Amino acid sequence: MAIRITEPGLATTVQDTGRPGYYHVGIPQGGSMDQLSAEMANALAGNTPAEAVLECTYIGPRFTTDADAVIAVAGAPVDVLVNGTPREQWTRLELAVGDEVSFGMIRAGTRYYIAVQGGIDVPVVLGSRSTYALGAMGGFEGRTLKASDTLDVGTAGSERHASAADFIDESLRPTFAKQITVRVMPGLYDHRLTEEGLDTLFSATWQLTPVADRTGLRYAGPSVSWKPRVQPFGAGSDPSNIVDAGYAIGSIQIPGGKEPIVLHRDAVSGGGYAMVATVISSDMDLLARSAPGTQTTFTPVTMEEALAARAEGKQIRSRIWGSAGQ
Incomplete structure (x- = not known):
């Protein structure tokens, strides 16, 4: 399975829990800026906490899938659209092959996270799939996403965590105060x-x-x-x-x-x-x-x-x- 990027958004990158252990040689831990929101997206999608997700900053991507898929969106409040129809954050979303996912403008905060069941499958670099753009390392070719990029999706999550929660209780969700x-x-x-x-x-x-x-x-x-x-x-x-x-x-x-x-x-x-x-x-x-x-x-x-x-x-x-x- 793969995700095909039609529009990349402002600064969309692949992130996970980061690559600790290399800071002494100048390579930061990196990983998702908002680790909790990223974990919540993974929990909803049926992944482990460590699976790679898409981190979207302010303006999210537009993409399609070439197979049926399960995704979840967590983090900053944003309108989620599937084939132009509004869908919800903080819940599991089932996609059919060819469905187009897009987003509106965020209403607070700065970042939200897209998890796909199975995780974004990019090469592991120093123990992590996270993008470190300043070092052109990790993620998808060490950079933010561009139009026409194709991201492979793993298969490990689909059976291992098929009992994933349908939604995250509102009392557990992070807030985005001023x-x-x-x-x-x-x-x-x-x-x-x-x-x-x-x-x-x-x-x-x-x-x-x-x-x-x-x-x-x-x-x-x-x-x-x-x-x-x-x-x-x-x-x-x-x-x-x-x-x-x-x-x-x-x-x-x-x-x-x-x-x-x-x-x-x-x-x-x-x-x-x-x-x-x-x-x-x-x-x-x-x-x-x-x-x-x-x-x-x-x-x-x-x-x-x-x-x-x-x-x-x-x-x-x-x-x-x-x-x-x-």
């Missing part, structure tokens, strides 16, 4: 901010700018002050510069004390900006759902609180996959 609070752990270089600067970081409301992609998200707001010092050898002249160090995914940098940047799935692995805080893993999906203009507050939490949040996320996933017959 005002959010993101939990962070201070460090490693929060000591470089003045007391006033640190207070500003955690008390101000930051607005997501249009400069937001798979590499990172930039925010506008008040200036944040750094402690003056003589920069050490190897660091740049900007007060936010440090001697190069490794970056954690989710790190928050504030070059020049203006416009914080949060590194996301396809971020570089190191550089010369101080990381003043790091978004906890449980809130990375929340960031991925943010559209430009989203009002964001960063709030510090402890390691214990971060681990508790992770445990809550595992419980949600357990409910999803329990309902999908796993």
Whole structure:
């Protein structure tokens, strides 16, 4: 079975759970920006959590299938059309050979996910089918999709998870709010901010700018002050510069004390900006759902609180996959 792309959408890529283990050599984990929404689409389609899906940003693709198929769409709210007829998100959709699937404009958020029963079958690169476009690696030829591309679909999911849930309960679905609070752990270089600067970081409301992609998200707001010092050898002249160090995914940098940047799935692995805080893993999906203009507050939490949040996320996933017959 194959999917034939008629129109590619704005930046449609193949993604899965990512390729951890190579960040030390400059290759990010990558994978679906909103991992939970991607997993929900897979659960509905009858796949495992790890099957590759299509990640659609703002404008989705138009495609047909050359065989009967089962798909599901989860994530940002969008009109789903099959042969021009409206269909639902958050449920299983059965397609007949030749059916055309298309999408309207999203009404909130930034991304939604299309899962096909069996998973998108592209070559595995370093343990993942995810597209890392900056490195021209993985996915479909290492790039976003183009018109006339043909994507093979696997066969493993059709029998193994035939008891997949018919829909995802509304209480489990993610929301796409215009005002959010993101939990962070201070460090490693929060000591470089003045007391006033640190207070500003955690008390101000930051607005997501249009400069937001798979590499990172930039925010506008008040200036944040750094402690003056003589920069050490190897660091740049900007007060936010440090001697190069490794970056954690989710790190928050504030070059020049203006416009914080949060590194996301396809971020570089190191550089010369101080990381003043790091978004906890449980809130990375929340960031991925943010559209430009989203009002964001960063709030510090402890390691214990971060681990508790992770445990809550595992419980949600357990409910999803329990309902999908796993």
